[in-house]
Amino acid sequence: MNNGDVGGLRGRGRGWQQIDNQPRELRRPRILPEDAKDEAPKSNLSAEAKEWFPPNYNPQSAQYVADPAPYRGGAPQRFSVQGRLRQQEGPYNFNDMTFSLEEAENMELRASENIGNLITVMCEITFDPGKFDVLCGPLVDSFATTLHDANYTRPLVDAIVNQSIGEPNFRYNGARLCSMYDSVAAPDESTFRACLLER
Numbered sequence: 001m002n003n004g005d006v007g008g009l010r011g012r013g014r015g016w017q018q019i020d021n022q023p024r025e026l027r028r029p030r031i032l033p034e035d036a037k038d039e040a041p042k043s044n045l046s047a048e049a050k051e052w053f054p055p056n057y058n059p060q061s062a063q064y065v066a067d068p069a070p071y072r073g074g075a076p077q078r079f080s081v082q083g084r085l086r087q088q089e090g091p092y093n094f095n096d097m098t099f100s101l102e103e104a105e106n107m108e109l110r111a112s113e114n115i116g117n118l119i120t121v122m123c124e125i126t127f128d129p130g131k132f133d134v135l136c137g138p139l140v141d142s143f144a145t146t147l148h149d150a151n152y153t154r155p156l157v158d159a160i161v162n163q164s165i166g167e168p169n170f171r172y173n174g175a176r177l178c179s180m181y182d183s184v185a186a187p188d189e190s191t192f193r194a195c196l197l198e199r
Contacts, residue, residue: 111152114142115159122163122177126170140180147184150191156181157195 045052121135146152164174181192 111146111155114146115155117142118156118159119163122160122170122174125173126163126167129169129173132173132176136177136180140177140184143181144184147181147192150195153191153195154198157192157199161196161199 118139121139124135125132143152143156147156160174160177164171178192178196182190182196185191187193
């Protein structure tokens, strides 16, 4: 062991031996024949093909029946699983959310129904954000007549904020929904914005 002895080997590490072998000569690269260099690999694939199928796939076995109504609610037809599920669902029925001024005595009941509808729509949007435009337009319209009253607007704000806190996937759509409600009235007289800022 070298403990600082003068003249001893230093810094070589364990098992190091000085071998006077010359490095081996590198092998020569393999030389390809001239005709192999010019010949490109042959393929039966085409860049103009619409779709690629594996060799063992039989295109006649897959029969696709087109939907007689290619567009539902203005949305384009989708061929994904999510799109097919969306097409199988019936359109949302917002007739229950209508409000008329002749029913002023039922305003409390309507407000609680609208909050219930809001919660249902928010849960639906959390799991399928693509339905936002279809569901939120009529929902905002159902609250439009009560947005001037802070007593009806506070539960609306609370429901949206609570859903945004509880469901991280809803936060972006919650902000979009708040923006829609805020745009119903002018910014200086927006009760929704005032209630949201109080929260």
